[in-house]
Amino acid sequence: MAALARTEPVYQAGTLSGNPLATAAGCAVLDHVCAADYEELSSRAARFARDLGASITAGGLGAGVASVGPLVGLFVAPPGITIDLPTDYDGCPGHRRPRCVPEVLPRHAGRGIALAPGPYEALFPGLAHTELELALAVEVAGEAAAEVAAAMERT
Numbered sequence: 001m002a003a004l005a006r007t008e009p010v011y012q013a014g015t016l017s018g019n020p021l022a023t024a025a026g027c028a029v030l031d032h033v034c035a036a037d038y039e040e041l042s043s044r045a046a047r048f049a050r051d052l053g054a055s056i057t058a059g060g061l062g063a064g065v066a067s068v069g070p071l072v073g074l075f076v077a078p079p080g081i082t083i084d085l086p087t088d089y090d091g092c093p094g095h096r097r098p099r100c101v102p103e104v105l106p107r108h109a110g111r112g113i114a115l116a117p118g119p120y121e122a123l124f125p126g127l128a129h130t131e132l133e134l135a136l137a138v139e140v141a142g143e144a145a146a147e148v149a150a151a152m153e154r155t
Contacts, residue, residue, distance in 0.1 A: 041070045041127055044134070048072060048125045051138045059145025072123040074115070079149050113140040 045067040053065035056076060064075040064083030075083045113136060115123065125134060 037127060038069070041125075042067075044127075044129070045070050045072050045125050048123075048134050048138070051135075052141055055138045055142030056145040059142040059147075060149030061145040063145075070124060070126070072125060074123060076145070078152060111136065111140055113137045115141060115144075 049065040049067035049072045053063045056063035062077035062081040064085045066073045066085045
């Protein structure tokens with residue numbers, strides 16, 4: 001267990017992978033969505049990704065944010081580092097997020113926002129998330145980035 005992510009190199013995910021209840025819930029959702037829902041979700045995720053990257057960069061950290069359909073990938077780096085977004089597994093950034101990022105993000109979760117601390121965890125903005133909630137997430141991420149950047153300057 002000591003070799004597993006969040007701070008170590010072995011990544012494991014899938015809390016609900018194969019869980020019968022989660023699978024049934026997913027199938028039920030698929031019975032109720034239509035093409036317009038997928039288009040709206042993709043558009044919402046793309047806007048969220050763009051705004052999230054801009055907010056983190058404005059806070060003083062490097063950021064690379066990509067969206068594909070409803071998924072958003074977030075890569076954060078120390079100030080001054082440019083992130084080239086990966087196009088395949090081999091192109092994933094070899095760096096880790098600044099060490100203090102996992103400690104800063106939970107402090108901001110009290111405002112109702114919890115961003116994943118690991119660089120290989122996807123964000124899933126959904127149709128239930130309002131524009132106000134997504135804007136709050138962008139704001140909180142920018143504030144967290146500014147806190148991390150300031151801490152890095154002090155060290």
